[in-house]
Amino acid sequence: MRGCCATLMWSFRRPSQETTRCDDPLNRDRQGIRRTMEIRRVCVVGAGTMGAEIAKWAVQGGYEVAIQDVSETIVRKVVDRIHETLLRGVPEQDTWHLMVEALKLEHPEFFEGLSVPDISPEQLEYLVHAMKGTTNLDDACRDADIVIEAVFEDISLKQGIFRKLDAMCPSHTILASNSSTIMISRLAVQTGRPDRCIGMHFMGPMPLVEVIRGTATSDSTVRNIVKLARDMGKKPIVLNKEWPGFVANSVSGGGGREAHWLLEKKIATVEQIDDIAITGLGYIRGPFMVEDFVGLDVIHDAQVSIFEQTGDPMDKPSPLLEEKLNRGELGMKTGKGFYNWS
Numbered sequence: 001m002r003g004c005c006a007t008l009m010w011s012f013r014r015p016s017q018e019t020t021r022c023d024d025p026l027n028r029d030r031q032g033i034r035r036t037m038e039i040r041r042v043c044v045v046g047a048g049t050m051g052a053e054i055a056k057w058a059v060q061g062g063y064e065v066a067i068q069d070v071s072e073t074i075v076r077k078v079v080d081r082i083h084e085t086l087l088r089g090v091p092e093q094d095t096w097h098l099m100v101e102a103l104k105l106e107h108p109e110f111f112e113g114l115s116v117p118d119i120s121p122e123q124l125e126y127l128v129h130a131m132k133g134t135t136n137l138d139d140a141c142r143d144a145d146i147v148i149e150a151v152f153e154d155i156s157l158k159q160g161i162f163r164k165l166d167a168m169c170p171s172h173t174i175l176a177s178n179s180s181t182i183m184i185s186r187l188a189v190q191t192g193r194p195d196r197c198i199g200m201h202f203m204g205p206m207p208l209v210e211v212i213r214g215t216a217t218s219d220s221t222v223r224n225i226v227k228l229a230r231d232m233g234k235k236p237i238v239l240n241k242e243w244p245g246f247v248a249n250s251v252s253g254g255g256g257r258e259a260h261w262l263l264e265k266k267i268a269t270v271e272q273i274d275d276i277a278i279t280g281l282g283y284i285r286g287p288f289m290v291e292d293f294v295g296l297d298v299i300h301d302a303q304v305s306i307f308e309q310t311g312d313p314m315d316k317p318s319p320l321l322e323e324k325l326n327r328g329e330l331g332m333k334t335g336k337g338f339y340n341w342s
Contacts (some may be wrong), residue, residue, distance in 0.1 A: 037172065037224050040064055043144035045137065045161060047071070050178055050202060051150035052078040054232075059086065059127050060116045061231035066132040068140035079133040086128050099293065100205040107284065114207050116233045137161075138168045146228065148200060149187075150178040153301045155308070158182060159190045166191035174221055176200040180249055181305040183242040185214040196221050200229070201246055204294070210246050211238045244309035249302060252287075253315075256299075259287040260318045270338045288338040292331035296324045296338075 042058040044051050047069035055067045059082065069075045084090040091097075104111055119127075134140050141147050147165050151157055158177060165175050174196045177187055188197035198221050199212030209229040213222055222238055229236035239247060259273050268276070274286020291299050300321045307315040324330070324337060331337030 037145065037174075037220065039145040039174075039224055039228055041066070041143055041145050042228070043068065043141045043147040044150055045069075045140070045147060045165075046150035046152075046178075047074045047078045047133075048150065048152070050204075051148075052081070054148055054150055054178065054202060055131070056082050056085065057116075057232035057234070058228075059124075059131060060233065061228070062117045062119045062123065062127065063228075063231070064127060064130055066134065066140040066144065068134050068137050070135060072135050075133040075135060079131060082131065083128055087125060097205075103205060103284070111207055114230075114233050114235060117231055137164060141165055141169050141173070144169060144173050146174040146176060146224070148176045148178055153179060153181060153298070153305050155182055155186065155305065158187055162187045162190045162197070166193060172196075174198065174224060176225060178202055181245045181302045181309070183214070183244060183309065184212050184217070185242060186309075188214045188216060198222065198225050199242065199246070200225055201248070202234070203248060207234050208248075209234045209236045210248060211236045212242050212246055213238065214242060244306045244315075245302070249306070252290075253306075256287050256291070257314070257318070260320050263288075264320060292337035292339050292341070294331070295333055296321055296330045300325055 040063065042055075042063045042065050044055045044058070044065065044067045047055075047067050051067065051069070055065050055078065058065045067075060067078060069078075081092075085092055132140065147169060149158060149161055149165070151161065158179065162175060162177075165173075169175070171193070173193075175187075175191060175193065176198050177184060178200055179187075180201055184197055184199040185194070188194035191197060194214060194216035195218040197214055198217050199210065199214070201210040201212065203209065209232075211222060211225050211229065226236045226238065237247075243250065245253065255277070259277075262268050262273055263270060270288045274288050277283040277286040285293070300317050303315065303317040303321070307317065328334060329336045332341045335342035
């Protein structure tokens with residue numbers, strides 16, 4: 001098992017190193033000239049939890065945003081919520097945003113040096129009112145400089161969306177995926193622009209974005225995504241190459257897999273395992289609490305996706321997750337997962 005949202009677990013702060021700055025090798029192309037396309041319009045495909053947050057961060061970063069989803073109700077709800085949050089200052093009290101505020105209090109170092117561009121209240125008001133919500137994909141993406149796909153973790157669905165986007169978008173448009181497990185090359189091959197396809201994995205409430213280049217992704221595409229992520233108040237880390245699950249989910253998988261094995265063998269309880277992970281190992285949240293927060297269905301889908309790509313028996317979905325899914329126990333969102341949240 002390589003689970004999701006590993007970044008919620010770790011609390012130790014690494015020493016600052018200038019060599020870890022992900023944009024250093026990307027400042028100049030082979031001719032020594034910096035080339036960064038001006039991105040003004042961002043389209044987000046998928047208005048679920050992550051898609052809605054990505055759209056909001058892009059507006060705060062000073063970008064014109066369109067968000068598309070197959071559900072008109074969901075699109076309207078997301079646009080209304082962004083209006084309330086950014087213009088009326090209505091605090092968001094759901095579990096997701098309470099987790100963000102808790103992280104800021106507990107670990108302010110995670111957010112040091114991160115900020116969105118300084119835009120005036122008038123500019124922000126304009127961008128919020130200009131935000132477009134629609135169920136029509138062509139209408140959403142036809143003028144986009146970048147499209148960020150944020151639908152659920154299904155390879156066939158994502159490939160179909162990339163094929164449509166390639167046909168609908170201008171030739172300069174960058175196609176990014178927020179997939180947490182799928183290698184971007186498997187999506188880029190569906191397009192005629194593999195050099196402008198890239199992975200942009202937002203790490204939930206943590207201020208981190210994994211930037212994953214495919215086998216054909218150009219340096220200029222990477223530069224543009226690094227700038228966009230920073231404008232959205234995130235820390236981008238460019239991986240050297242792609243791998244199923246990338247870094248975060250690969251690292252968390254070892255701990256999650258062992259936690260499930262310990263529970264299956266009745267070596268310790270859910271509470272004991274999480275307590276030891278937090279108290280003894282410095283995790284922010286224990287592995288089972290993280291899985292309940294993310295959603296056990298989401299964790300399961302990620303495991304299925306990774307296993308389909310690697311074929312490694314170690315990556316097979318956990319039997320414990322299969323049991324939970326069969327009972328409809330998906331974590332916080334259903335009131336019960338490994339913990340009782342009701």
